[in-house]
Amino acid sequence: MRPLIAGNWKMHGLRADGLALARAVAAGAGDVAAELLVCPPFTLLAAIAEALSGGPVAVGAQDCHAAPKGAHTGDVSAPMVRDAGARFVILGHSERRADHGESDGLVRAKAEAAIGAGLVPIVCVGESEAQRLAGQAELVVTAQVDGSLPDGFAAAGGVVAYEPVWAIGTGRTPTEAEIAAIHAAIRSGLRTRFGAAGEGMRILYGGSVKPGNAAGILALPHVDGALVGGASLVAEDFLAIARAG
Ligand code: PGA
Numbered sequence: 001m002r003p004l005i006a007g008n009w010k011m012h013g014l015r016a017d018g019l020a021l022a023r024a025v026a027a028g029a030g031d032v033a034a035e036l037l038v039c040p041p042f043t044l045l046a047a048i049a050e051a052l053s054g055g056p057v058a059v060g061a062q063d064c065h066a067a068p069k070g071a072h073t074g075d076v077s078a079p080m081v082r083d084a085g086a087r088f089v090i091l092g093h094s095e096r097r098a099d100h101g102e103s104d105g106l107v108r109a110k111a112e113a114a115i116g117a118g119l120v121p122i123v124c125v126g127e128s129e130a131q132r133l134a135g136q137a138e139l140v141v142t143a144q145v146d147g148s149l150p151d152g153f154a155a156a157g158g159v160v161a162y163e164p165v166w167a168i169g170t171g172r173t174p175t176e177a178e179i180a181a182i183h184a185a186i187r188s189g190l191r192t193r194f195g196a197a198g199e200g201m202r203i204l205y206g207g208s209v210k211p212g213n214a215a216g217i218l219a220l221p222h223v224d225g226a227l228v229g230g231a232s233l234v235a236e237d238f239l240a241i242a243r244a245g
Pocket of ligand 1: 008163167168169170171206207208209227228229230231
């Protein structure tokens with residue numbers, strides 16, 4: 001399966017530097033076999049989608065509301081994200097689960113809305129450090145996958161991103177064996193739920209992916225790409241990760 005390398009810019013990027021970063025990624029994409037995606041903040045979606053239009057780099061948002069429109073001050077709906085030129089949307093990132101109390105049920109509703117609007121959802125799951133130390137990582141993650149994915153997820157080309165909370169932005173990662181074990185467990189859950197379609201769904205790893213560790217991680221079975229935070233803010237690092245796949 002062609003790997004997907006997705007950059008999650010989080011709350012970074014004003015117009016000038018965001019556009020420069022997106023253009024630098026697109027300019028270096030020529031020798032990259034993986035599919036490339038950048039997910040800038042909402043304010044830059046339309047400008048970056050326009051700048052990258054017709055090129056090799058897709059654009060995604062970092063969240064959307066579960067309703068198509070309505071009285072939800074400050075929120076952005078899936079049709080709005082699609083209308084801005086995005087094709088993907090990250091949902092249920094652990095920072096949103098923590099900062100905004102997002103539950104599996106809400107993430108599932110958002111994923112349904114995203115699919116309805118023609119977006120490809122990337123649903124994030126991952127255990128806390130306490131859960132890993134308690135030996136519950138696999139249980140927590142597979143329960144999150146079960147609860148966060150709507151039934152139409154496989155048919156819509158939905159993507160799962162495994163991101164251990166304690167590995168995000170910390171420079172720490174699980175061992176390759178630990179990553180492989182969780183990805184195998186997620187795959188097995190996807191097969192049970194979606195049948196053959198579960199085999200072809202992408203499962204990304206995220207959490208302190210860097211140029212130095214990308215090749216090892218991306219070579220693991222059932223690792224079909226990466227969700228990259230910090231390193232996606234430097235075009236050369238993001239491209240080096242993509243080339244490692
Ligand atoms: P990181 O973030 O690469 O900075 O650890 C990953 C993410 O949160 O998606």
